[in-house]
Amino acid sequence: MSVGGLLGRAIGANQRGRLSTFITGPESKPVAIFSENAVNRNFAGDWNGEHAGKWLYTAARAARRSGDQALLANVRRVADYLVSRQEPSGYLGTYAPTAESRITSPKIAGARTWDLWVHAYNIIGLLEVNRYFPEPRYVDAARRIGDLCFEVIVRRGVSTADMGNHLGLSGTVFLEPALDLYEATGDARFLELARKVVENMETRPALRIVARSLKGDDLQQIGDGKIYQLLWTYVGLAKMSAIENQPDYRAAAEHAWKETAQHHLTPDGGPWGGIAAHHEVFNPRNFWAPDGLVETCNTMSWIHLNRELLRLTGDAKYAEEIEKTAYNALIGAQDPNGEDWYYFSFSNGTRNNTYYWACCKSSGSLALEELAPLLFAARDNGVSVNVYSEGSATIATPAGDVKLIVKTAYPAAGDVRIAVSGPAGASVPLHLRIPAWAAGAAVSVNGARADGEPKPGEWFRLERAWKAGDEVRLTFPMKPRIERKSRIEKQGEQEIVRRDYMALLRGPLVYATGLIDGFKREETVRLPSGNPELLVAPARAPAGADGPALALKPIGRAPIVFVPFYEAGGRANAKWRATWIPVAWQ
Structure with missing residues (x-):
């Protein structure tokens, strides 16, 4: 599988930067903290040990995808070193043997601990x-x-909801790795372990994640509303639903998705919160602000939740969210050098590269490497195209391998050409996602219009015996769109404060501007309330920007130039970008 275009450049930068420099072997800081000397001195209860596992997951995928032998050698060195550091009990963490924060400590329930997380x-x-x-x-x-975890959690009865910060949410995330162990080994004890994790979360009043999701509770009210941990737990519930055929777990995961999509998602696809609260938690569902904080770890977990719900349900909306988040929030948090990332991104705010040990640097890196296998997938005895990007893949189907080669300038342009070849004489379905914004989309095969009407937000199915030379062409109209939002404060039923905002979108891209007129972080513009999109036109991209750029021509002032969110401010540290523009509707 290969990925080109904008996603390919971001993935390549990640491989050359983060994956090839942050960890290179046992001597690298994030791995050296597993050494005997470091472990024996660590009583702090910190989470820094997470980086080794995150890097292994990401680097192994990158090495497999790219064939990078130097990276693979580093992967093996790090994996072998960690194996060598595992204690006879199975313990493979960074805490001292007598630390109260160790998962084996009798005092762990009252300790600050990230041991189960690591x-x-x-x-x-x-x-x-x-x-x-x-x-x-x-x-x-x-x-x-x-x-070891089975011994502690199942046999000794230590609750995972007491083994993590954020009212236990940092322990409930263990649901997914327990299920991964079950799938990798077939050992039923690990499925029992996963069930115990669910039981633990449902018996702690502050959590009760499944029960409260089924009631329709606001995500901000579950645990302490910590976005990263909550979404990761819902990823586990989605996996559990597939394994156990448990509809309540699926309903809980779908509730989390709906709540996030409707109330807690920026236009660029980042789950946000943190206004007048802990920076990493959801705000209440009816609260909105243009400057909410998006932790890059949240972005990773949101992609993962959409990945699992796409596998579970096949609904095109989950693939659409992956694409939107990838092209906007995710790449928009990456520094072009491939090593640095933003801990927090803002729809309206300053770009800020974060510090060495920041969790978000490894999370953003991991999320990027997730994307390549998500572009295409086996589906209903055929192949689906989930995310549009230049690239290629060979997908196994019951009838034989199907090869796809995609040529496109997407997301900058809406023309997508897919060369398709398949097993001789076998009819194989090809499922093409029609974006929800793509009204008037067209599909043709070898120059002839395909039968059927492409419906925005749904799959378009083509089935035939594919042969070398066949080409599918998709045309997605990319008209500018304006999204409206209002910040409203009420006293009882009386509206006492109202501020209206607009955001500019085109195709899958969200747009932003830097400092307006070179110095203003915001300015209220006047726009007609009817068809404001008529005041948007193509523009010359600023120096160094890929574009395509758009010019908004408000009433009574010079045009304001917007570029895709990911590159607003020149992709430079400490630069301002604004997606939401205050507006006075005329």
């Missing part, structure tokens, strides 16, 4: 290395972590 990422990382570069020692090490 082990969760080590399981995921080791299993991913084993998936692509199988060695019994890797899956055995992951299994031994699972054995």
Whole structure:
């Protein structure tokens, strides 16, 4: 599989930057903290150990995708070192043997601890290395972590809801790695462990994630509303639903998706919160502000939740969200050097590269490497195109392999050409996602219009015996769109404050501007309330910008130039960008 275009450039920068420099072997800081000397001195209860597992997961995928032998050598060195550091009990963390924050400590329920969290990422990382570069020692090490957790959580009865910060949410995330262990090994004890995690969360009053989701509760009210941990827990519930055929778990995950999409998502696809609260938690569902904080870890978890719900339901809306988030919030949080990331991004705010140990740097890196396998997928005995990007893939179907080669300038342009070839004489369906914004989309095969009417937000199915030379062409009209939002304050039923805003979109891209007129962070503009899109026109992109740029021509002032959100401010640290523009509707 290969990825080109904007996504390919971001993925390539990530591989050359973060994956090739942050960790190179056991001597790298995020791995050296697992050494005997470092462990024996660590009583702090910190979370820095997560980076090793995250990096293993991401780097193993990148090495497999790209064939990068130097990166693969580093993956093996790090995985082998971690295996060598595993204790006889199965423990593979960074806490001192007598630390109260160790998962084996009798005092862990009252301690500040990220130990279960770190082990969760080590399981995921080791299993991913084993998936692509199988060695019994890797899956055995992951299994031994699972054995230890089974002993502590199932046999000793220590609740995972008491083994993590944020009212237990940092412990409930262990649901997904427990299920990954079950799927990798077939050991029923790990499914029992996963069930115990759910039982733990449902018996802690502050959590009760499934029960409260089924009631329709606001996500801000579950636990302490910590976005990253909540969404990761819902990822586990979506996986659990698929394994157990449990409709309540699916309903809970779908509730989280609906709540996030309707109340807690920026136009660029980032789950936001943090206004007058902890910076990393949801705000109440009826509260909105143009400057909410999007932690890059939230963006990763949102992509993961959409990934699992897409696999579970096949609904095109989940693929659409992955695409929107990837092209806007995710790439918009990455520095072009491929190493630096923003901890927080804002619809309206300053770009800020974060510090060395920041969780978000590894999360953003991981989320980027998730994208390549999500572009295409096997679906209903055929192949689906989930996310549009230049690239290629060979997908196995029951009838045989289908090869796709995509040529496009998407997301900058709406013309997509897909060369398709398949097994001789076999009819194979091709499922093409029609974006929800693409009214008037057209589909043709070998120059002839395809039968049927493409419907925005749905799949378009083509089935035939594909042969070398066949080409599918999709045309997606990319008219500018204006999204409206209002910040309203009320005293009882009386509206006492109202501020109206607009955001500019085109195709899958959200747009933003830098400092208006070179110095203003915001300015109220006048626009007609009817068809304001008529005041938007193509513009010359600023120097260094890819574009395409758009000019908004408000009433009574010079045009304001917008570029795609990811590159507003020149993709430079400490530069301002604004998506939401105050507006006085005329």
